[in-house]
Amino acid sequence: MENQAENNNNHSAKIYFAADVHLGLSAGTNAAERENAFVNWLDKIKADAEVVFLLGDIFDFWFEYKYVVPRGFTRVLGKLAELTDSGIAVHFFTGNHDMWTFDYLENETGVIVHKKPLETTLYGKKFFLAHGDGLGNDSKGYMFLKRIFSCKLIQRIFAFLHPRAGIGIAKAWSKHSRLSKGLSETFNENTDRLLAFAKQKLNEKHIDFFVFGHRHTPIQLQLQNGSLFTIVGEWIHGREYAVFDKKELKLHKHKF
Numbered sequence: 001m002e003n004q005a006e007n008n009n010n011h012s013a014k015i016y017f018a019a020d021v022h023l024g025l026s027a028g029t030n031a032a033e034r035e036n037a038f039v040n041w042l043d044k045i046k047a048d049a050e051v052v053f054l055l056g057d058i059f060d061f062w063f064e065y066k067y068v069v070p071r072g073f074t075r076v077l078g079k080l081a082e083l084t085d086s087g088i089a090v091h092f093f094t095g096n097h098d099m100w101t102f103d104y105l106e107n108e109t110g111v112i113v114h115k116k117p118l119e120t121t122l123y124g125k126k127f128f129l130a131h132g133d134g135l136g137n138d139s140k141g142y143m144f145l146k147r148i149f150s151c152k153l154i155q156r157i158f159a160f161l162h163p164r165a166g167i168g169i170a171k172a173w174s175k176h177s178r179l180s181k182g183l184s185e186t187f188n189e190n191t192d193r194l195l196a197f198a199k200q201k202l203n204e205k206h207i208d209f210f211v212f213g214h215r216h217t218p219i220q221l222q223l224q225n226g227s228l229f230t231i232v233g234e235w236i237h238g239r240e241y242a243v244f245d246k247k248e249l250k251l252h253k254h255k256f
Helices: 031-045 074-085 104-109 140-150 152-159 163-181 193-202
Strands: 014-018 049-054 089-093 112-114 118-122 125-130 209-212 219-222 228-231 240-244 249-253
Touching (some): 014 031, 228 249
Parallel strands (some): 014 049
Antiparallel strands (some): 118 125
């Protein structure tokens, strides 16, 4: 999508970023309230959004059987389709909770699915976009699990389970995973792997903006040569997001 945004003649158009909504998670804030708030945000930004980047873990769990998808999320899916039908490009990055995305979301809502980090240029600025899991030397145990969940054979085996059993098991695992980590996280500048990854990347090439999810802590840090490191936050408690107005990238909080 090199320079895709520059084709729009609307000078007030903006680019939006959000992550870690964890739709369907029953822990923390009320799941229905969180979904309504996210739909309200999507409805609000459609007035001036040119591109929307959803940077992973939008769903707390997602798996597409051949004829079945997880129950719920009707309002979100409809709103995403409404945005893409109106000409707004919506980019959906798979996270560690919703990596089992195949073609349903693309076909039914029109989003563009990314299973890997994306380097792109927006209004002359170089962006590195990703959910963030697996970057920056994550633990060997986590990387082993990521390889298992990414294995097509494992996905096929899981697909043989009845949806009631398969989705039930997965949702219980997902909830346990989130509660074991805590619903919020503390960012440590000295040990954060994503920050270390960004600094290493800058030794290879210049990136103006690194934008990640995954860490659940909204933060912005200036790096060398004017590069900006951003984690967009989460929606379990915070309802945070980021906006690029063609000049600056700023964090905001949705009020609902």
